[in-house]
Every structure is written in C-alpha cells, then in structure tokens.
Amino acid sequence: MKRSIALYIILILSSAIFAQVGVDSTSTSTTQPSTLTGVAAIVNGVVITTEKLDFEAQIPYTLAQLRKINERMYMTMISTREGYDFLRAYRRAILNELIDGILISQYAQKVGIVVTDDEVKDFVNKYLDQILKQYNISEKDLEKFLKSQGYKNIEQYKERLFEKRKMILYLSRLKDKVTANVTVTDEEIRNFYEKNKDKFKSEGSVHVRHILLNTEEEAKEVLERLKAGEKFEDLAREKSVDEFSKIKGGDLGWVEKGSMDPAFEKAVFSAKVGDIVGPVKTAYGWHIIEILEKKEGGSKSLDEVRKQIESYLLTIKKEQEWQRWLSNEYKKFRESASIEIYI
Numbered sequence: 001m002k003r004s005i006a007l008y009i010i011l012i013l014s015s016a017i018f019a020q021v022g023v024d025s026t027s028t029s030t031t032q033p034s035t036l037t038g039v040a041a042i043v044n045g046v047v048i049t050t051e052k053l054d055f056e057a058q059i060p061y062t063l064a065q066l067r068k069i070n071e072r073m074y075m076t077m078i079s080t081r082e083g084y085d086f087l088r089a090y091r092r093a094i095l096n097e098l099i100d101g102i103l104i105s106q107y108a109q110k111v112g113i114v115v116t117d118d119e120v121k122d123f124v125n126k127y128l129d130q131i132l133k134q135y136n137i138s139e140k141d142l143e144k145f146l147k148s149q150g151y152k153n154i155e156q157y158k159e160r161l162f163e164k165r166k167m168i169l170y171l172s173r174l175k176d177k178v179t180a181n182v183t184v185t186d187e188e189i190r191n192f193y194e195k196n197k198d199k200f201k202s203e204g205s206v207h208v209r210h211i212l213l214n215t216e217e218e219a220k221e222v223l224e225r226l227k228a229g230e231k232f233e234d235l236a237r238e239k240s241v242d243e244f245s246k247i248k249g250g251d252l253g254w255v256e257k258g259s260m261d262p263a264f265e266k267a268v269f270s271a272k273v274g275d276i277v278g279p280v281k282t283a284y285g286w287h288i289i290e291i292l293e294k295k296e297g298g299s300k301s302l303d304e305v306r307k308q309i310e311s312y313l314l315t316i317k318k319e320q321e322w323q324r325w326l327s328n329e330y331k332k333f334r335e336s337a338s339i340e341i342y343i
Helices: 002-013 050-057 061-067 071-079 081-110 116-132 140-148 156-178 186-195 215-225 232-239 260-271 302-336
Strands: 039-043 046-049 200-211 249-258 275-284 285-299 340-341
Touching: 039 081, 046 050, 046 081, 046 232, 050 081, 061 071, 061 081, 071 081, 071 285, 081 156, 081 285, 116 140, 116 156, 116 200, 156 302, 186 302, 200 215, 200 260, 215 232, 215 285, 232 275, 249 285, 260 275, 260 285
Parallel strands: none
Antiparallel strands: 039 046, 039 340, 200 249, 200 285, 275 285
16 A cells, blocks of 8 residues: 555656756755754755745645545545655655755856856747747746646746756756767677667568648648649648658658558558558648658668667666766765755
C-alpha cells in the first residue's frame, strides 16, 4: 500500500527540471534554526523564498487534481502521517532542485559560460507566440487557463519561463563544456556493430517526398496540378503545411517500414518507384506522396548504420562523463558552498 501510494503521487508531482541532465536533487544541506520569516534557504547569498518554493512545489493545486482522480488516496495524503511525510519530503526535494539550479548557474558563470537576458527573453516571447498560434487563442484566453493552473497572471508565467529557460541554458552549456572532449573511436563503433548485428535489420525502406494538406479538396486540387505537369517540389514549397519538409521540396528522406502511420505506410510500400499516390488520409492531414526510391529488407551494412551507432555511443559516453563530473567536481563545489536551509 505504501509503495503504491508513493509511486502514484510521484507520477503526479514529478516535474524535476534536472531530470534529463542528472543533477542530484537529493543532496542535503545543513538546516538552520527558522529565524527568517518567508525564507526557505540562502545559497551563496541568493535567497529562495518560501513563496517561490511553494509555487514550484504546487502542492495545493496537485492535491486538488489528485482529489478529482482518487478521493481515497487524496484523504490518505492529507490525513495520515505517511501522507504528511511524503509531502514534506517532496517539498524538500523541490527545494534541493532550486538549490542545485542556483549552484549550477553559479558554477557555469565561474567557468566563463554566458547566458544573456536578451536571448532568454527572445525564447520566452517566441514560445508564447507559438502557443497562441498553435491553439488559435488570445493572450486573454491563455491567461485564463494559466490562472486555472495556479498562476496569478500571465506575467508570473513569463517570469517562471524566463527563470527555467535561463537555468536550462546554463545547465546545457555547462554539460557541453564538461563533455566537449568525449569522442567515439572506429574500433568502438565496429565492436558495437559486430555484437549487435541482429538489431540492424530492416524490413524495407522507401525514399519519399510528400505534400501535406489540411483538407481532401486541397489534396485533390494539388494532385490535378501535378497531373497537369507542375513540379512536385514546387507545389510542396507552395502548398504543404509540413513546415519541416516543405523547404526541401517535401523530401522526407528514407523512412523505415513500421515507423509511419499505417495508412501512409500501406500506400508507399504498395506503390512503385515513380508513382504519385494519394490523397492519403492520416492523423496529420491529407498527403500526396511521390515514391523516389525503394530498398528491400535485410541486414544493414556498417556504413549504413555508422552514424547511428556513433551518435548512440557518443550520447552514452557523454552522459557517463557528465555523471563523473557531478560525482566529483560538482560534489566538491556543492560541499564548499554556503547553503543555509530554514524549513
């Protein structure tokens, strides 16, 4: 029972900003007598207020959501010692994340990493514009939604985005600096390929380009223009709503069997090279597709998968180097920091 409750609540509460980069948010610090009202911690002179901590933890809001999902579990969380201890530990874990965020930013600045306010503001503005366009809503609509999620207003959301983005940039740039010298050798690539040949089999692949439209009528119109002699790539640039592929004339590159929408896959693998098929309806819209090349299934050569293996091994080795850095250099930096906790 205890384990199931803990796992369930973790799934609801978990939003650690360092989850993808490996900062140890379970680190502890010396707790001081609670002499400062409204202060949760002071980290190398930087104050973390209890207001900020409670906002990041979002416990009241999360409990309200939990109550809608599972009334019994909600009552367990608010009326038992187990629930109280869990929420207290969760709040402390969030505090540790905030502490690590400050320390990582300070260390990054110490080694010459720069994150400017202008680049962060630019990201926040573009991100908000993207949300408004994607969901076709006004700023007023967005603010109404944000208030339902616990924000006071849209400005508070912008401030939080700004802080998060700045911290993430310091973190990612520091990780890049720490792992800059990590490489993968040809021997490592070859050994991995030989040990995992069975993983590099293909059921077949096809090189295609497409034009994605919002409606069947638009797709039929494009198909008629193709039949009349207009170039596929020109129509893709003019008409396709797939922003990623339209700049390349609709080219999607090589796609593996089993990696596409079933309707799309059925259409392209049943067609011949040179065919133009469609309109094909998928969850994304209506497609007009041209078959450029096809490959039969079978084992892939080392040359075909070299870049894939190199990227995979490089990711693993960089993460190992990062974890080593956290366990050594960062641990020393954290232990030497002035961290006073008041909760």
